[in-house]
Amino acid sequence: MRLQDLAAFGGQPLFSELKHTAQMNLPEWSKLKNTLRGIVERSYFTNHGPLVNQLEQEFAKALGVRHAICVSNGTSALMIMCRALGMRGEVIVPAFTFPATVQALTWAGVTPVLCDVHSQTQTPTARQVEACITRRTTGVLLTHVWGQSAYSDDIQKLADAYALNLIFDACQAIGCTHLGHQLGNFGKAEAFSFHATKIVNATEGGCITTNDDHFARCFRAARSFHETPDDPPGILRMNGKMSEAQAAFALLTLEEFEQNLTANHDRYTAYCRELSALPGIVVGVYSDSEVNNYQYVNVYIEAEVCGLTRDELFDLLAAENIICRRHFSPGMHRIPPYDSMPQQIGRTFPVTDRLCERIMQLPNGQQVSIEDVTRICGLLSEIIALAPEIRAYHQSHQCLG
């Protein structure tokens, strides 16, 4: 391959269709059609209908958790959890997370205090969290990054010692475990996402899980406008309802969870194999002793080894219709309004910064075949071989410009 064969330099893109990182799991049309037709026949479109109830039962059963409360999306789940648990003042949250984790806190009327993470686990240690506690702290919201547990006994002990609400953003963690126990069972409550990018696809959708009966009643109350006689008092309500059509998509993709997980794992394994010999492109490893859903194929770009930065690689691949993601980049401490809040001023987040600079997700999901993976990895290998030439071109181009 020559430089001019790359799409960024005038060649044909490797793929005629976009290759994404999103799961885009889609049930068979005939099944989906029948389920949607049922909604139409019942003329029951929303307000906690039969499909939403069924999804709540099946999701709770799959996770072995007492309560699953379906809501409009993962962000609503987090917003409702924070408000209904009465969180006020400051809540500690990692700087290395999806923007919605932190935005939900702002919507819930609390001040996010960002926390750097550990370079190995990519989640804050109990010590890092403890350093952020002030007299105003009422809670800790941690993210199960790439489905890897943010829970630890140390974190729970810390929360207990300071009487803090410990909750989790489990939006990436459907079906994942901590020491063999399903995530969704930890802290006071956990928030899941059924966005189309996730392994269970409601198009849009989310869910709160908890083992506490009282909290479950609070969350159920908060997702609807109207008070019912069972509701605990003093709950701020909203429209957080999931529609029946959303539940239809989610139920059918939940049914196919195991096969979609296996397909993810096959693609992940293929990436590992194909990229193992490539210098400077390190595939993120998942623990063999836990279940993961393999939604995310993370690679860490060592620019000093492979000769190209993560962003240079990202752009070269995008030209080939290979649409990678740079989650979570930049860190939340660099995003307004969080960058200029007094809680963050003067503090540094070196591990988050280093992760944000290097990490990239490669295409995965139902629309990516093993053959696609082979082609993507083959192209990456060619690009790395051309790295000195690309770099020289960029430098001369910059000089000319």
Place this chain on the structure above:
Amino acid sequence: MRLQDLAAFGGQPLFSELKHTAQMNLPEWSKLKNTLRGIVERSYFTNHGPLVNQLEQEFAKALGVRHAICVSNGTSALMIMCRALGMRGEVIVPAFTFPATVQALTWAGVTPVLCDVHSQTQTPTARQVEACITRRTTGVLLTHVWGQSAYSDDIQKLADAYALNLIFDACQAIGCTHLGHQLGNFGKAEAFSFHATKIVNATEGGCITTNDDHFARCFRAARSFHETPDDPPGILRMNGKMSEAQAAFALLTLEEFEQNLTANHDRYTAYCRELSALPGIVVGVYSDSEVNNYQYVNVYIEAEVCGLTRDELFDLLAAENIICRRHFSPGMHRIPPYDSMPQQIGRTFPVTDRLCERIMQLPNGQQVSIEDVTRICGLLSEIIALAPEIRAYHQSHQCLG
């Protein structure tokens, strides 16, 4: 008819299926199936897809407004509007409105200051609003109750004089007019609902309309997590996205808007005709000089004339599977936490209280035929004739109890 023929007294319910107030407009299954199949074929489920774009264009065109920005539901629309317009401190809002109007303000971090309404228009006058203004007031949020305009030149002048953000809850007002101009074009922005109960049915869904290009960019930015280069700075973001499946339902019911409006009008006219001779049950009248969508058939129960209270009638009808609504009851000044806020303490809302005590919505929408209307009105007539007997029974029952 004898007392024991009423379902509440052991008789057979008049209807074997529930008769609701919700519109429940449903497109033909073959059309809906094709549209949903298109989503599956494109594998484009959410994130401002082609159907959402089409809905935004068609809704904006229908209303003659520059921008329509689709969101997850009407509450999100209000929440986004308040935050993106930078509303802080206090916002004045009617006590006679749907709970979500006021709840959205709380989520947006502002303090709602409730305002009583005028008995004729059921919306606050400029004078009533002015009496609520303090140094902390930054906005006024008024509701187009039953699709009747809350806008007036006086209100606009007041907002201008005090430099207040004037916005509208137009969730009940799709296709309705003010002096011949479509609602959706007034104030800084307006919020619509496409809930299944509304004439345009996205199952769940909402929309913000505005004629201001800058505000439109702010609202578009606020409904998504990620910043794009076009976005104004400093916007608090959330997940307010409408999915493609929601847009599919909405587009097809928007297409059938005129015929659904006509059917609503026919049912409304039938109710007016059938109930005209019935003492103490007064049907709410819509202005002939404005367009209304006739979603709501309001009746006002004069207990002293018909011999039964609104709540007694409501329960008697519910037993017959005639599921009326008591919107908006109770007034927001009686609902926690608003009842105990310093802004409301010591103030009275006599017009709201009087409306809340008397008003009731009768069944309407696609699942209610003209024959159903005739049967409902016939039953109402029988019930009123039995009123003395029902009252006597209740009194003896209470004495026995």
